[in-house]
Amino acid sequence: MLLLGSSLSPFVRKTSAFILEKGLNAEVRPLRPGDTDPVFRAASPLGKIPGFKDGDFAISDSTAIITYLDVKYPLPNLIPTSAEARARTIWFEEFADTVLNPCVGKIFMNRVVMPKLMGMAGDQAAADACEADELPGYFAYLEGVLPPSGFLIEDRVTLADLAVASPFVNFAHAGVAIDTATYPNLARYLASIHGRASFAGMIAAEKAMLGG
Numbered sequence: 059m060l061l062l063g064s065s066l067s068p069f070v071r072k073t074s075a076f077i078l079e080k081g082l083n084a085e086v087r088p089l090r091p092g093d094t095d096p097v098f099r100a101a102s103p104l105g106k107i108p109g110f111k112d113g114d115f116a117i118s119d120s121t122a123i124i125t126y127l128d129v130k131y132p133l134p135n136l137i138p139t140s141a142e143a144r145a146r147t148i149w150f151e152e153f154a155d156t157v158l159n160p161c162v163g164k165i166f167m168n169r170v171v172m173p174k175l176m177g178m179a180g181d182q183a184a185a186d187a188c189e190a191d192e193l194p195g196y197f198a199y200l201e202g203v204l205p206p207s208g209f210l211i212e213d214r215v216t217l218a219d220l221a222v223a224s225p226f227v228n229f230a231h232a233g234v235a236i237d238t239a240t241y242p243n244l245a246r247y248l249a250s251i252h253g254r255a256s257f258a259g260m261i262a263a264e265k266a267m268l269g270g
């Protein structure tokens with residue numbers, strides 16, 4: 059099994075954590091978007107990361123990859139089966155992919171990727187505005203819906219947790235602090251999910267790559 063893409067992408071990190079929580083192993087090729095690697099381009103026609111290959115089967119898009127994996131390797135199922143839990147899991151994945159990850163685009167790209175990895179000045183004003191104006195509402199929403207179990211769905215780890223926790227790694231790399239007085243549940247939750255083996259190794263490697 060081959061996962062194509064750098065875990066600095068929240069979409070790649072979510073997929074990688076999903077693979078690890080399944081107890082599976084994938085070789086990871088940490089490519090950037092648009093890489094010309096022919097295996098990657100065959101899997102990802104638009105050049106977006108992640109791409110993925112399992113034997114002869116190749117596909118891209120984190121949600122497509124995860125959908126494949128949860129059927130092909132059913133245990134443990136990380137996408138719940140009851141109608142309600144499944145729908146809520148997909149809601150949280152959508153919330154991460156379409157609400158939080160665009161903030162990663164504004165904050166992490168401008169504060170970290172452009173200056174540190176591309177040698178370009180990022181748009182610091184756009185990053186600051188997103189942190190000040192958008193994130194507090196999303197943090198407050200999560201603070202209010204997190205159950206005491208420390209997991210979003212079914213009191214066990216699911217795709218919902220992996221999807222939601224992933225962009226917060228980028229926020230941390232970009233210096234976004236979670237105020238523990240205002241968001242105690244969220245802070246505790248993120249420490250717990252990021253402390254799992256499925257995240258901890260990636261986070262350490264990313265920190266080393268970004269210079270601590």
Ligand SMILES: N[C@@H](CCC(=O)N[C@@H](CS)C(=O)NCC(=O)O)C(=O)O
Nearest residue numbers: 067068069091106107108119120121
């Ligand atoms: N819906 C896709 C989004 C993947 C995506 O946008 N990845 C970004 C990196 S975080 C990318 O490759 N961007 C390059 C581009 O849009 O051309 C997924 O879930 O995998």
